[in-house]
Amino acid sequence: MQMQLDVNGRKIAVDAPPDMPLLWVLRDQLGMTGTKFGCGMAQCGACTIHLDGQPVRACQTPVETAVGAKIATIEGITDKIATAIRASWVKLDVPQCGYCQSGQIMSAVALLRENPKPSDEDIDAAMQGNLCRCATYQRIRAAIHDAAKSLA
Amino acid sequence: MTFMDKFFAKRSAATFRPSRRQFLAGTAAVGAGLTIGFPASGQAPAAAVPNPFAGYVRIGTDNVVTVMSAHMDMGQGVYNGIATLVAEELGADWSTIRVDGASGNLALYGNAAWGGTAQGTGGSTAMSSSWERYRRAGAIARTMLVSAAAKAWNVPASEIAVSKGTLFHAASGRGATFGAFADAAAKEPVPQNVALKSPAEWTLIGKQGQRRYDSAPKTNGTHDFTIDLRFPGMLIATVEHPPVFGGKVASVDATAAKAVPGVVDVVTIPTGVAVLARDTWAAIKGREALQIVWDETSAEKRGTAELRAEYLAALDVPGTHVADTTGDAQAALGRAVKTIEATYEFPYLAHAALEPLNAVVRRQGDIIEVYGGHQIPDLYQALAARAAGTTPDKISMRIMKTGGGFGRRAVGDGDVVIEAVEIAKAIGFRAPVKLQWTRETDMAGGRYRPMYMHKVKIGIDAQGRLAGWHHRIVGQSILSGTPFAGMIQNGIDVTSVEGVAHTVYAIPDRRVELTSTQVGVPVLWWRSVGHTHTAYAMETAIDEVAAATGKDPVALRRELLAGKPKHLGVLELVARQAKWNEKPAEGIYRGVAVHESFGTTVGMVAEIRMTSATEFKVERVVAAVDCGVAINPDQVRAQIEGAVGFGLGSVLRERLTLEGGKVVETNYDQYRPLRIDEMPKVEVHIVASNAPPTGIGEPGVPLIGPAVANAYAAATGKRIRALPFETGVTQGV
Numbered sequence: 069m070q071m072q073l074d075v076n077g078r079k080i081a082v083d084a085p086p087d088m089p090l091l092w093v094l095r096d097q098l099g100m101t102g103t104k105f106g107c108g109m110a111q112c113g114a115c116t117i118h119l120d121g122q123p124v125r126a127c128q129t130p131v132e133t134a135v136g137a138k139i140a141t142i143e144g145i146t147d148k149i150a151t152a153i154r155a156s157w158v159k160l161d162v163p164q165c166g167y168c169q170s171g172q173i174m175s176a177v178a179l180l181r182e183n184p185k186p187s188d189e190d191i192d193a194a195m196q197g198n199l200c201r202c203a204t205y206q207r208i209r210a211a212i213h214d215a216a217k218s219l220a
Numbered sequence: 221m222t223f224m225d226k227f228f229a230k231r232s233a234a235t236f237r238p239s240r241r242q243f244l245a246g247t248a249a250v251g252a253g254l255t256i257g258f259p260a261s262g263q264a265p266a267a268a269v270p271n272p273f274a275g276y277v278r279i280g281t282d283n284v285v286t287v288m289s290a291h292m293d294m295g296q297g298v299y300n301g302i303a304t305l306v307a308e309e310l311g312a313d314w315s316t317i318r319v320d321g322a323s324g325n326l327a328l329y330g331n332a333a334w335g336g337t338a339q340g341t342g343g344s345t346a347m348s349s350s351w352e353r354y355r356r357a358g359a360i361a362r363t364m365l366v367s368a369a370a371k372a373w374n375v376p377a378s379e380i381a382v383s384k385g386t387l388f389h390a391a392s393g394r395g396a397t398f399g400a401f402a403d404a405a406a407k408e409p410v411p412q413n414v415a416l417k418s419p420a421e422w423t424l425i426g427k428q429g430q431r432r433y434d435s436a437p438k439t440n441g442t443h444d445f446t447i448d449l450r451f452p453g454m455l456i457a458t459v460e461h462p463p464v465f466g467g468k469v470a471s472v473d474a475t476a477a478k479a480v481p482g483v484v485d486v487v488t489i490p491t492g493v494a495v496l497a498r499d500t501w502a503a504i505k506g507r508e509a510l511q512i513v514w515d516e517t518s519a520e521k522r523g524t525a526e527l528r529a530e531y532l533a534a535l536d537v538p539g540t541h542v543a544d545t546t547g548d549a550q551a552a553l554g555r556a557v558k559t560i561e562a563t564y565e566f567p568y569l570a571h572a573a574l575e576p577l578n579a580v581v582r583r584q585g586d587i588i589e590v591y592g593g594h595q596i597p598d599l600y601q602a603l604a605a606r607a608a609g610t611t612p613d614k615i616s617m618r619i620m621k622t623g624g625g626f627g628r629r630a631v632g633d634g635d636v637v638i639e640a641v642e643i644a645k646a647i648g649f650r651a652p653v654k655l656q657w658t659r660e661t662d663m664a665g666g667r668y669r670p671m672y673m674h675k676v677k678i679g680i681d682a683q684g685r686l687a688g689w690h691h692r693i694v695g696q697s698i699l700s701g702t703p704f705a706g707m708i709q710n711g712i713d714v715t716s717v718e719g720v721a722h723t724v725y726a727i728p729d730r731r732v733e734l735t736s737t738q739v740g741v742p743v744l745w746w747r748s749v750g751h752t753h754t755a756y757a758m759e760t761a762i763d764e765v766a767a768a769t770g771k772d773p774v775a776l777r778r779e780l781l782a783g784k785p786k787h788l789g790v791l792e793l794v795a796r797q798a799k800w801n802e803k804p805a806e807g808i809y810r811g812v813a814v815h816e817s818f819g820t821t822v823g824m825v826a827e828i829r830m831t832s833a834t835e836f837k838v839e840r841v842v843a844a845v846d847c848g849v850a851i852n853p854d855q856v857r858a859q860i861e862g863a864v865g866f867g868l869g870s871v872l873r874e875r876l877t878l879e880g881g882k883v884v885e886t887n888y889d890q891y892r893p894l895r896i897d898e899m900p901k902v903e904v905h906i907v908a909s910n911a912p913p914t915g916i917g918e919p920g921v922p923l924i925g926p927a928v929a930n931a932y933a934a935a936t937g938k939r940i941r942a943l944p945f946e947t948g949v950t951q952g953v
Contacts, residue, residue: 085481088501096456096499101448102441104623105500106574107659111888114574142441154439161431161854164862165295166438167574167623173439192897199888201574201624202295203865205899207858 071135075100076144086132091115093131094141102142102170106199113198116171117141123178125197142170149180149219156214164202172198176212185216269360271410275328276357277306279365279402283385285312287354288322290329290339291346292595294573294625296917297855298346300432302354304851308424309358309416312398313385317433321619323597340596342630342745344818344915347851351912359414361405368404369396419910425851432855446592446620447656449580454652455484457643458503458661460510461492464881465666466519466740469493473511480506487646491635494643500656520740521881527671527739528565534694535563535675539733541711543693544721547729552688556679560764564676565942566695566753567875569669569746570891575623576662579640582652588615588644592637593622595630599703603634607641626747626866631667632702663891664883668876669746670696672716674757684769686780689730691720691757696743697736711736715745719754719922724787724816725762725780741878747866751817751922756871756943759813759926763933773812773930774800786821786846787814789907794823794844797905808839811930813923818915820847822860826900826927830935834949838868838900838928846907848914856916857904863920864902869894871925873946 069086072079075098084093089108094100094117103126106114110125117126118140153176156162163169172195179186179194186194191209200208270276278286287306293299299319307317322329323339330336332353333345362382369387370377373394381388388395424430437443462468472493474486482502487494493512497503522530553559579592588608594600597617605612622629640655647653657665672695679687697713699705707714712721712734721732746752766776774795781787791814795801804810807829814823827840843860850856873892877884885891929940932949940948 085501088499092499092501096501099450100441101444101450104445104574105447105576105656107888108504109659109887109889112574154436157439158431158435161435161858163295163432163435163438164297164858165574165622165624166434166443167295167445169438170441195896199574199893199895201572201626201866201893203862203869203894203899204858205865205894205896206861206902208896209899 073134073139075139076141084131087130089127090129090131090134091126094126100141100143104167104170113171113175114168116174118174123175142174145177150177152215152219153177156211160207160211162204162207162211164204168198168200172208180216269410269412270328272357272361273406275325277361279398281399283316283397283399284318285316286318286320289319290322292321292341292593292619294593294622300434300855301347301851302350303433304424305350305354306358308422309355310362311382316385323617323619339598342595344918347913355416359416360411363411363414364405364408365398365401367408368401426849428853430852445575445623446578446580447575449591449654451582451652454654455496456500456503457494457496457653457655458507458658459492459494459639460507460512462514464516464519464521465742468515470513470515476509477506480509485647487643489639489642489646491639519881523879524877531673531694534735535673535692539692539735541734543712543717543734544730544732549688549690549729549731552729553679555681556687557682558680558768560678560768562676562761562941564674564757566672567943568671569870569874570663570876571626571628571746572891572893573624573626573628576659577636577657578655579637580654581640581644583649586614589618590615590637591618591620593625593629594619600634600637603638604641607638608645627745628667631744632704660886663886666742667744669752670743672753676757676761678761678765680768686727689727692733693717694735695737696739698743698745715750718750720758724784726782748817748918748921755815755922756925759815760929763930777814790814790821790823790844790846793905793907794825794842798825798842809931809935811927811934813926815922817919817922820845820914820916820919822919822923824923824927826931828928828931836932840901842903844905846909847916848909848911850906851913853906856906859916860904860920861902864924865894865899867921867924871943871945873944875944
């Protein structure tokens with residue numbers, strides 16, 4: 069099926085089965101490999117993207133449902149909040165293997181947009197869907213606080 | 221992050237150290253009648269000092285310094301650590317550092333901690349293997365850069381200073397960046413003796429503010445993993461394995477699979493059936509449409525319940541082998557006025573790294589490139605050559621960074637890597653192939669931390685002293701039936717008993733028995749290997765001794781560790797930092813554990829708060845670690861923090877269950893690693909040391925389970941002896 073997607077502010081024509089998860093359209097068709105595959109059933113959060121600003125799991129988003137929505141991925145998210153999050157991630161050396169971090173950052177950016185000064189509990193609730201097998205969670209918490217502080 | 225040091229190492233030298241020939245003999249055993257050797261370039265460690273520009277460091281005219289790493293990075297930070305060693309001695313500008321994985325030259329890359337017998341990443345040996353080698357490479361490269369500049373400027377080398385990627389000659393005012401002299405430097409004579417910096421001269425090693433070189437690309441999606449590789453015309457493969465271990469393909473009807481749009485081919489390979497497609501989704505859909513009849517006649521059909529019954533029975537009879545007999549445990553138990561008897565149960569565990577296993581194979585001319593997270597690259601090269609029907613020199617190993625590992629990418633038969641070669645071969649290498657296991661393939665793919673059971677009987681005499689320690693362990697051998705089987709000594713797989721046999725505690729009368737079970741479920745080292753279960757049994761049992769004798773758990777350990785300064789140092793540090801001598805805050809219960817693995821000693825105090833009669837939250841963990849010199853102190857902290865989370869998840873609710881031989885937990889909905897809401901605050905204290913570095917990737921993992929279990933016992937009086945806790949609390953005794 070021919071479709072037009074709005075990815076990171078660019079209009080892109082794709083031809084894919086309507087039920088193909090957006091994850092594979094991004095990765096295999098558009099070559100945008102920053103969004104990761106971890107479980108294929110919305111359990112790990114490695115494929116987290118923004119659809120009209122809301123964090124969603126691209127592995128459970130059929131591409132046809134993303135038509136007409138603004139899709140933002142790790143490659144294209146460059147606003148003030150994302151920049152602050154990235155800076156704090158680097159400052160505190162959050163990543164170990166780094167595989168889950170695209171998804172972590174997409175969730176963290178969405179959190180700070182909604183809640184500029186989250187508590188530990190707010191962070192835990194917002195980030196609970198993002199698995200990190202290296203368990204960098206302590207630094208994720210600290211980096212979100214650090215970014216919130218830098219934006220205040 | 222695995223663990224072959226136990227099999228190759230000098231550290232466990234108490235046992236033995238294989239020669240390279242023994243290792244080769246081991247690898248040859250993977251295929252009857254087949255001789256697998258290392259590539260032609262592989263030489264035994266040479267006496268001559270190698271030219272660092274020929275394999276350790278490359279400097280571009282753009283001043284980028286690329287370090288070629290002998291060890292593979294799966295997140296544990298070895299690339300960063302090795303780069304630190306090179307940059308320190310080279311005088312490089314840290315912002316210009318890059319790291320690539322290297323392989324195919326045993327003289328350069330053989331794991332020094334294994335006596336250079338094989339290249340590999342495991343047993344938390346990367347930094348101990350690299351400590352001399354890479355600092356020396358950096359120092360020699362610096363010397364050669366200086367020589368080249370001295371010639372060009374016609375000034376004495378001794379007058380040239382090096383700092384942050386730049387060469388200066390103060391008297392003449394001349395200066396240049398490394399890039400200007402890189403080519404000339406590589407042709408300079410290699411100095412045979414260079415002095416390394418003293419610790420007082422270090423500007424990078426041991427510095428608190430030092431940051432990782434690779435954090436930024438991990439925040440913008442540009443850090444490439446095997447899954448991200450793309451080549452023109454590349455096909456994506458998925459694979460369907462038999463539903464039970466040991467099953468085989470009887471027949472395949474691929475009609476429906478081939479009808480899925482995007483599916484290009486379906487091939488049968490020795491390990492199952494592969495679907496090749498133009499994209500991953502088509503490969504997944506195609507696999508769902510496969511109709512396969514399996515031959516399960518020689519498959520393992522037992523489930524966890526059947527195995528548990530058999531293991532419990534095995535615990536009741538003497539072990540087939542004795543791993544440690546010191547003094548006379550039987551006689552000492554006869555003197556006991558009190559005994560503690562405990563049975564421990566440990567489930568199969570999956571590595572469940574976030575990047576599901578994968579590999580990419582591409583033929584370029586007469587060379588076959590094999591991309592992946594190769595933890596044992598020379599072995600995989602030899603196996604790939606055998607699978608492809610060619611010689612190792614025609615196989616080019618490309619080492620990728622991986623999304624976790626935890627031991628899973630060091631497999632004796634090279635599983636996913638060789639499977640990718642088989643698939644590519646089945647289509648005549650006509651297109652590059654990326655084999656991508658799905659989460660379900662990964663979880664059901666075997667290679668688990670083995671299921672184990674322990675039975676312990678401990679005597680206490682009238683004076684409250686230990687009077688006999690009898691310990692029986694039952695479970696599968698990790699080494700048996702693998703290329704590393706030659707490392708089994710006198711029937712004892714050291715990975716089954718490490719941490720119990722030859723304990724550091726002063727237990728004069730002890731006996732450790734082992735029965736290795738024969739089960740068709742493939743098993744493997746899982747971050748910290750045998751210590752994952754042995755430390756749990758030992759450290760909770762010691763806690764029971766403390767309770768039974770009315771002693772403080774720290775005081776008892778202090779007594780039993782007399783004369784062991786490293787252990788005592790860690791114990792005292794963690795006790796002091798956790799304020800063990802003070803009463804904990806209202807509602808907080810504490811447990812302590814101390815354990816050595818991979819040359820590193822760790823102590824932990826866990827603080828828990830009960831949230832119901834049986835439920836609790838781990839609020840804080842204080843850790844102390846002695847790992848020799850802390851090359852990157854913040855990365856030492858990071859590894860311990862991560863080990864606490866990784867280990868805590870495993871003891872709280874991870875378990876891999878089999879029913880009728882089939883894996884029950886095939887995704888993260890049922891197999892549940894720790895999430896952020898359960899992550900405690902972790903405080904790490906590092907013992908100051910200038911001793912050579914020991915391991916750090918694994919040694920934190922074994923401690924958290926017993927520390928939490930001991931805290932739970934302090935809170936409830938109940939002992940958790942069956943893992944995960946989810947099960948164990950209901951069986952608490």
